[in-house]
C-alpha cells in the first residue's frame with residue numbers, strides 16, 4: 686500500500702508524487718486511459734472539435750461540442766480545470782483521456798474522454814460516468830472497451846459497488862455500451878434536450894458489481910494505491926483530529 690507522503694522543502698518530487706491523480710494509468714488491449722494534463726490540451730481540442738455526433742440530435746446535456754474551437758478552448762479547458770479540484774474523500778472526479786496505442790504500446794492519439802466521478806463516496810460507493818469519442822473511431826467496440834476498462838478499475842481496484850449511467854432514450858450507441866456490460870434500466874427522467882428546447886426521456890442505468898458482464902480481457906492498472914490514499918487522506922487526518930478531540934475529552 687503506497688502512502689501519500691511528501692517531504693518538506695524537497696523539489697525533487699515528481700508530478701505524480703505531488704498530484705497522484707496524474708499517476709493513475711489504466712491499460713486495456715487497445716486503449717490507455719489516464720487523467721488529462723495541460724500538455725494533452727491540443728489533442729483534446731482536436732478530438733473535441735473533430736465532430737463527435739453521428740446522430741442528428743445532440744446526445745450531450747449541453748451542446749458544448751457545437752462551439753467553435755476558440756470558444757471550446759475557453760469553455761472546455763476551464764471546465765477541465767474546474768473538475769480537477771474535486772479530489773475526495775466524498776466528492777471526486779477524474780477526467781480520463783482515452784488514447785489509442787501505437788505498435789510499441791505507447792500513446793498514439795487522444796480519441797475521447799471517459800469521465801468518472803463519485804459523490805458521498807464513503808457511504809454510497811457508486812461511480813457515475815460520461816464519455817465521448819471522435820466519430821471516426823465510433824462503432825468499433827472502443828466505446829465499450831473504454832467503459833469496461835473504467836469499470837474494472839472502479840470495481841476491482843478503487844472499491845466501487847455500483848456503477849450508474851444515463852442516456853437519452855434514442856442514444857443507441859451509449860445504451861448499447863451499457864446494456865452489453867450488464868447495466869439494467871433503473872428508471873427514466875424527463876429532461877430537456879441539449880439545447881434546452883425540447884423534452885427528452887433520459888434512461889437511467891445501474892450496474893451492481895456482481896452483474897458486470899466482464900469482457901474476456903482484464904486491465905493493467907498503475908498508480909491506484911497512491912491515488913486512493915491521496916483521495917482518502919483527509920479521512921486519516923479526520924480520524925487523527927477525532928483521536929485528539931477524544932484525548933482532550935478524556936483529559
Ligand SMILES: CC(C)(COP(=O)(O)OP(=O)(O)OC[C@H]1O[C@@H](n2cnc3c(N)ncnc32)[C@H](O)[C@@H]1OP(=O)(O)O)[C@@H](O)C(=O)NCCC(=O)NCCS
Nearest residue numbers: 744817818823824825826827828829857858859861862865
Ligand atoms: C457513446 C459512445 C462512446 C459509444 O462508443 P462506440 O464506439 O460508438 O460504441 P461501441 O462500438 O463500443 O458499441 C458498443 C455496443 O453498442 C452497440 N451499438 C453501438 N452503436 C449502436 C447503434 N447505433 N445502434 C445500436 N447499437 C449500437 C454495439 O453493437 C455494441 O454492442 P455489442 O457489444 O453488444 O455488440 C460513442 O458512440 C460516442 O461518443 N457517442 C457520442 C457522444 C455520446 O453520446 N456520449 C454519451 C452521452 S450519454
